[in-house]
Amino acid sequence: MNTAIAVIGGTGRVGRIVTRKLLDRGETVRVIGRSTQRARRHLPPRARFFLGDVRDPGSLAVPLRDCSAVVYTVEPGTDTTGPDSPQSTLHSGVLNTLDALLRQDGFGRAQFVLVSQRHVTRPEHPMNAYGRMLDWRLAGENAVRASGLDYTIIRPGWLTDRTELADDGRVHLEQGDRRDGYVALQDVAEACVQALYCPSAKGLTFEMRGGAGNPPGDWEQLFAGLSADESVPARALA
Numbered sequence: 001m002n003t004a005i006a007v008i009g010g011t012g013r014v015g016r017i018v019t020r021k022l023l024d025r026g027e028t029v030r031v032i033g034r035s036t037q038r039a040r041r042h043l044p045p046r047a048r049f050f051l052g053d054v055r056d057p058g059s060l061a062v063p064l065r066d067c068s069a070v071v072y073t074v075e076p077g078t079d080t081t082g083p084d085s086p087q088s089t090l091h092s093g094v095l096n097t098l099d100a101l102l103r104q105d106g107f108g109r110a111q112f113v114l115v116s117q118r119h120v121t122r123p124e125h126p127m128n129a130y131g132r133m134l135d136w137r138l139a140g141e142n143a144v145r146a147s148g149l150d151y152t153i154i155r156p157g158w159l160t161d162r163t164e165l166a167d168d169g170r171v172h173l174e175q176g177d178r179r180d181g182y183v184a185l186q187d188v189a190e191a192c193v194q195a196l197y198c199p200s201a202k203g204l205t206f207e208m209r210g211g212a213g214n215p216p217g218d219w220e221q222l223f224a225g226l227s228a229d230e231s232v233p234a235r236a237l238a
């Protein structure tokens with residue numbers, strides 16, 4: 001990439017793997033999060049940490065300035081309302097981030113990779129009992145899809161470490177939000193990174209699940225096997 005990539009939530013489990021992978025590719029990485037202590041503990045020195053909170057638009061302008069891409073992998077609170085609710089992190093936070101990116105003039109549009117979750121289109125799912133988490137995640141997804149930016153939306157199944165998955169290896173990318181399953185954090189992080197480099201990942205929303213078999217060799221081909229959002233009826237996404 002020509003300029004820095006921002007990883008919002010880059011001190012978290014998925015985010016810190018994304019950060020390392022991007023640094024290994026020679027990218028300049030800006031990590032945004034609320035805890036300097038967490039950053040010290042988890043980030044390699046080459047990552048540049050910015051204190052920021054997606055609920056506070058003023059804290060995003062500087063770290064997002066001139067970024068060529070953003071990976072958004074923020075864990076929500078579970079309160080019904082207020083600052084620790086999914087509404088504030090998964091919807092308002094996404095809107096604040098988009099706003100900061102779209103306000104920049106004189107610079108090319110950034111790419112946006114959003115880590116969402118499986119089941120977002122299923123309001124009856126028990127996960128929605130936590131502050132309507134699924135509804136607000138879907139609202140965040142919809143804002144990204146409508147933003148005009150190049151985007152990829154990744155909906156992982158239950159996150160787990162690769163070492164916990166007996167039959168891990170293969171990665172299933174699926175659409176339609178009907179299935180369930182576990183997926184390795186490492187594979188979700190790799191999908192975030194690959195989405196930034198593979199042209200066929202643009203304009204896609206998909207679910208991820210691990211399974212038995214060989215790890216993917218060619219992500220461009222994996223992404224190319226999916227349907228672009230513009231060709232999917234809106235009701236199948238939302």
Ligand SMILES: NC(=O)c1ccc[n+]([C@@H]2O[C@H](COP(=O)([O-])OP(=O)(O)OC[C@H]3O[C@@H](n4cnc5c(N)ncnc54)[C@H](OP(=O)(O)O)[C@@H]3O)[C@@H](O)[C@H]2O)c1
Nearest residue numbers: 009011012013014033034035053054074075117157158159
């Ligand atoms: N657990 C699952 O099974 C599962 C399944 C599907 C999808 N997901 C989703 O996958 C994503 C990544 O999960 P994870 O396990 O890597 O999460 P995690 O380890 O809890 O990391 C979350 C990151 O978000 C940051 N963050 C939280 N609130 C923030 C705010 N207001 N402003 C800026 N940064 C904030 C945290 O840093 P600070 O706290 O220091 O700010 C941290 O770096 C999350 O969206 C999660 O909900 C999880």
